[in-house]
Amino acid sequence: MPTELDFEKPIAELQGKIAELKSFMEKNGLDLHGELRKLEERLEELTESTYANLTAWQRVQLARQIGRPTTLDYIKGICDEFLELHGDRHFADDPTIVGGIGLVAGHPITVIGHQKGRDTKENIRRNFGMANPEGYRKALRLMRQAEKFGRPVVFFIDTPGAYAGMSAEERGQSVAIAENLLEMAGLRTPTISIVTGEGGSGGALGLGITDRIFMLDYAWYSVIAPESAAAILWKDSKLGPKAAEVMRLTAADLLDLGIVDGVIAEPRGGAQKDPKAMVQSVRDKVMATLRELSQIPIDELLAARYHKYRDMGEYIERQ
Amino acid sequence: MLKDLFYRRRQYATLGTAAEPKPVQKPPEVVERDVPKGLVQKCEACGNLLMAKELQKHVYTCPECNFHFRVDARTRVELTLDAGTFIELDAGITSTNPLGFPEYESKLAKAQSATGMAEGALTGKGEIDGMPVLMAVMDPGFMMGSMGAAVGEKLTRAMERACVERKPLILFTASGGARMQEAILSLMQMAKTSVALRRMHDSGVLFVSVITHPTTGGVSASFASLGDIIIAEPGAMFGFAGRRVVEQTMRQKLPDDFQTAEFNLKHGMVDKVVHRKQMRDALAAIVRIHTARGWADAD
Numbered sequence: 258m259p260t261e262l263d264f265e266k267p268i269a270e271l272q273g274k275i276a277e278l279k280s281f282m283e284k285n286g287l288d289l290h291g292e293l294r295k296l297e298e299r300l301e302e303l304t305e306s307t308y309a310n311l312t313a314w315q316r317v318q319l320a321r322q323i324g325r326p327t328t329l330d331y332i333k334g335i336c337d338e339f340l341e342l343h344g345d346r347h348f349a350d351d352p353t354i355v356g357g358i359g360l361v362a363g364h365p366i367t368v369i370g371h372q373k374g375r376d377t378k379e380n381i382r383r384n385f386g387m388a389n390p391e392g393y394r395k396a397l398r399l400m401r402q403a404e405k406f407g408r409p410v411v412f413f414i415d416t417p418g419a420y421a422g423m424s425a426e427e428r429g430q431s432v433a434i435a436e437n438l439l440e441m442a443g444l445r446t447p448t449i450s451i452v453t454g455e456g457g458s459g460g461a462l463g464l465g466i467t468d469r470i471f472m473l474d475y476a477w478y479s480v481i482a483p484e485s486a487a488a489i490l491w492k493d494s495k496l497g498p499k500a501a502e503v504m505r506l507t508a509a510d511l512l513d514l515g516i517v518d519g520v521i522a523e524p525r526g527g528a529q530k531d532p533k534a535m536v537q538s539v540r541d542k543v544m545a546t547l548r549e550l551s552q553i554p555i556d557e558l559l560a561a562r563y564h565k566y567r568d569m570g571e572y573i574e575r576q
Numbered sequence: 577m578l579k580d581l582f583y584r585r586r587q588y589a590t591l592g593t594a595a596e597p598k599p600v601q602k603p604p605e606v607v608e609r610d611v612p613k614g615l616v617q618k619c620e621a622c623g624n625l626l627m628a629k630e631l632q633k634h635v636y637t638c639p640e641c642n643f644h645f646r647v648d649a650r651t652r653v654e655l656t657l658d659a660g661t662f663i664e665l666d667a668g669i670t671s672t673n674p675l676g677f678p679e680y681e682s683k684l685a686k687a688q689s690a691t692g693m694a695e696g697a698l699t700g701k702g703e704i705d706g707m708p709v710l711m712a713v714m715d716p717g718f719m720m721g722s723m724g725a726a727v728g729e730k731l732t733r734a735m736e737r738a739c740v741e742r743k744p745l746i747l748f749t750a751s752g753g754a755r756m757q758e759a760i761l762s763l764m765q766m767a768k769t770s771v772a773l774r775r776m777h778d779s780g781v782l783f784v785s786v787i788t789h790p791t792t793g794g795v796s797a798s799f800a801s802l803g804d805i806i807i808a809e810p811g812a813m814f815g816f817a818g819r820r821v822v823e824q825t826m827r828q829k830l831p832d833d834f835q836t837a838e839f840n841l842k843h844g845m846v847d848k849v850v851h852r853k854q855m856r857d858a859l860a861a862i863v864r865i866h867t868a869r870g871w872a873d874a875d
Contacts, residue, residue: 419797420825421816421817421825422825422826423822423834425816425817426816426817426822426834426835429844430797430816430817431800431814431815431816431845432797432801434797434798434816435796435797435798435800438766438802439770439773439774439777441770442770442771442773442774443774443777443778458754458763459766459794459797459798462763462764462766462767463797465767466767466771478760479759479760479763480755480756480758480759480760480762480763480794481756486756489756490756503675503676503677504675504759504760505759505760506759506760510760511760516760516761516764562771563771563775566764566767566768566771567768567771569764569767569768570674570728570729570762570764571725571761572671572672572724572725572726573669573670573671573726574666574668574670575668575670576668
């Protein structure tokens with residue numbers, strides 16, 4: 258079970274009180290329904306106001322909650338059937354990036370995404386969602402395969418960033434990501450990316466140049482994790498919460514800045530509270546978007562993809 | 577810290593191949609200019625004291641140990657292109673503060689007055705050995721060479737112009753990565769330059785990236801690594817994550833040559849490590865090979 262975050266504790270306490278009252282009523286045969294209703298109303302108000310007024314930092318914490326659906330959970334919920342494919346054909350199979358082919362409502366797709374663990378043990382195996390170059394190269398292979406067979410590609414992004422280890426540097430972490438950017442820029446098949454949790458830096462963008470980008474409501478996406486930004490800017494990683502506020506990394510911010518095309522609502526309190534409902538909303542969005550994109554001629558799609566990224570960022574030009 | 581990349585340079589081994597650089601055939605005409613920090617400069621690597629004139633004569637490298645001093649973007653242009661051929665383009669592009677990031681304007685102003693540049697990249701066109709090229713240089717002294725939307729726009733325009741005019745683009749990189757103060761918008765400059773590079777790629781126009789110290793982060797993980805040919809200056813640090821970050825991840829000491837140009841050559845990430853004294857000739861050779869008449873037009 259996911260554990261509650263600090264700011265969720267008052268909600269959990271109130272839930273505890275309600276449970277206590279219920280069992281007290283049962284044990285002693287007392288009718289305290291008036292009391293109970295008052296507490297339940299207070300719980301509803303508290304829950305509503307907590308999640309309606311989340312700070313950026315609270316969203317970052319929610320995006321990292323164990324128990325949120327992972328890429329493999331989305332794949333399972335979206336595809337009628339799915340075949341996971343392995344390996345980059347150069348060095349290894351990176352468990353941090355999963356991918357394969359499947360059918361959605363009878364139509365073929367390729368799915369590629371970062372895979373975090375659903376518990377500590379799996380997280381160690383999945384390297385906490387920090388991919389190695391072979392992960393990006395597996396993604397590249399699957400993209401090219403999708404292009405060959407005219408399948409659209411759906412990317413699920415959930416990474417704090419690409420792995421920063423010596424072996425990753427030796428095997429070309431930079432060029433692995435860079436080559437994916439170049440490939441995605443010109444991939445002759447419709448593409449969608451969905452940031453489901455953390456969208457950390459180049460490690461996220463390495464699966465993220467697509468015709469449509471969506472973000473789950475509590476996901477974050479930025480140039481770097483807020484703690485690391487704080488370490489660079491103010492030499493103190495404990496100032497992550499402050500960095501999160503100024504970085505404009507929430508789904509609403511990115512929609513406002515014109516980076517993402519839409520925000521997918523989450524169950525109140527986060528995807529982990531109702532994974533089934535979350536997966537269903539994502540499935541609906543994927544299906545509707547693939548139907549829309551597959552009607553657009555590919556050259557038009559590529560021209561639109563070019564202009565979308567070409568126009569990102571603001572600057573001043575003086576003559 | 578990112579800043580350490582720029583100011584604390586490690587001592588590296590003397591380079592066998594570059595120990596006795598062959599004379600440059602056509603020495604670039606270096607315009608007389610003031611070397612910053614006075615008349616005498618101390619080599620950061622070997623401690624050798626160099627007179628400004630002498631340093632200039634050795635194209636800002638140490639004659640004792642071959643340490644490559646940091647040079648600004650304009651000096652780089654002078655060292656690379658035929659004298660008097662450079663025409664700057666898009667000089668009026670500067671950054672704004674789209675996210676209202678605290679202290680960004682003051683940092684920009686400081687960088688502008690320190691470098692005399694409006695932004696962290698200088699772009700333009702010129703000639704190398706009489707052959708027309710587009711040239712872009714990232715200035716390591718401008719907010720650590722970081723890439724924000726203004727740098728992204730200037731580089732993108734240079735790439736687009738290269739496509740239209742069918743001229744090679746030579747890009748000297750030096751960057752700590754994406755500019756923190758523009759957050760997601762700076763990350764997207766990696767995407768923006770990549771879609772532009774894809775067009776160059778599809779049009780068959782040459783792109784040469786020259787890695788200078790240091791090239792890391794988002795710049796390393798995008799165009800710097802996408803050159804048809806990638807050249808690096810000796811000792812230049814080139815990698816995805818900074819040394820300190822990797823050290824923290826690994827919890828162990830890294831080899832002294834970690835992420836240097838020579839390390840990257842050994843691991844297959846760059847085509848060649850070229851001493852600054854031979855850089856111009858190497859680039860001219862690359863451009864010459866790519867602009868030569870094809871066999872279909874053979875006599």
